[in-house]
Amino acid sequence: MKFNTTQLSVSKKLTEQIKNLLSEGNKECAIFSANCHQSIEEMVMLYEELQPRKFDSFVELGVCYGGSLLIYSTLLCLPRASIIGIDIKITDGMRYVKNKLQLEGKNVTFYIENTLTAHKHLQNNSIDLLHIDAQHDNTVYRDWELYYPKVKKDGIILLHDVCLHKGCQSIMNDLITSGASYKIIKSSTTALGIGIIYNDKSINLKKNEH
Numbered sequence: 001m002k003f004n005t006t007q008l009s010v011s012k013k014l015t016e017q018i019k020n021l022l023s024e025g026n027k028e029c030a031i032f033s034a035n036c037h038q039s040i041e042e043m044v045m046l047y048e049e050l051q052p053r054k055f056d057s058f059v060e061l062g063v064c065y066g067g068s069l070l071i072y073s074t075l076l077c078l079p080r081a082s083i084i085g086i087d088i089k090i091t092d093g094m095r096y097v098k099n100k101l102q103l104e105g106k107n108v109t110f111y112i113e114n115t116l117t118a119h120k121h122l123q124n125n126s127i128d129l130l131h132i133d134a135q136h137d138n139t140v141y142r143d144w145e146l147y148y149p150k151v152k153k154d155g156i157i158l159l160h161d162v163c164l165h166k167g168c169q170s171i172m173n174d175l176i177t178s179g180a181s182y183k184i185i186k187s188s189t190t191a192l193g194i195g196i197i198y199n200d201k202s203i204n205l206k207k208n209e210h
């Protein structure tokens with residue numbers, strides 16, 4: 001399945017800022033930057049696409065070592081934003097990131113829990129920016145169903161790995177055919193891909209057989 005993807009200019013300054021944030025994390029947690037499962041180029045392109053918008057409430061499904069949580073909270077969120085991460089396990093990286101973001105004034109909560117049940121902690125219509133990056137098989141449809149109602153009108157949903165994993169490719173394709181407003185960011189050097197869904201209208205996801 002091939003998508004029309006967007007290539008935007010990649011700012012060197014921002015690339016350096018992201019690299020520095022990740023390597024700073026490495027001083028506290030030896031394998032921090034190696035465990036950021038994102039393409040730096042794609043994160044920069046995402047930033048360029050979403051600016052000048054800043055988010056007040058960010059939720060990430062699948063935090064792992066906290067690389068994307070740290071970068072998106074720092075670059076895309078307001079100084080006193082509420083940040084929520086959900087993962088089945090706690091890591092040293094998560095502890096480091098929580099401490100760092102809290103010192104900067106952000107309000108950080110982690111739920112060490114399956115996404116299947118953790119949705120109960122979140123109110124409907126409360127999230128500005130949702131990053132779905134937990135399981136990458138068809139479970140991603142379940143995460144969409146549980147967490148999409150939590151996203152505010154005009155909020156944004158990021159789906160990671162839409163050019164790599166079958167479940168993510170499949171849901172991205174179904175969102176497109178269901179009429180969602182979207183853009184797909186993909187770097188020239190990796191096969192990951194970030195799907196951006198703009199919640200500018202109600203999305204009724206229809207699942208197709210692929």
Ligand SMILES: C[S@@+](CC[C@H](N)C(=O)[O-])C[C@H]1O[C@@H](n2cnc3c(N)ncnc32)[C@H](O)[C@@H]1O
Pocket residue numbers: 035036037038061062063064065066067068069086087088089113114115116133134135
């Ligand atoms: C690809 S990693 C996330 C990477 C992270 N967002 C980053 O860019 O650094 C996926 C994470 O999702 C978590 N995960 C997988 N299935 C989950 C589930 N059903 N509920 C909660 N967490 C889950 C895993 O423990 C793992 O840490």
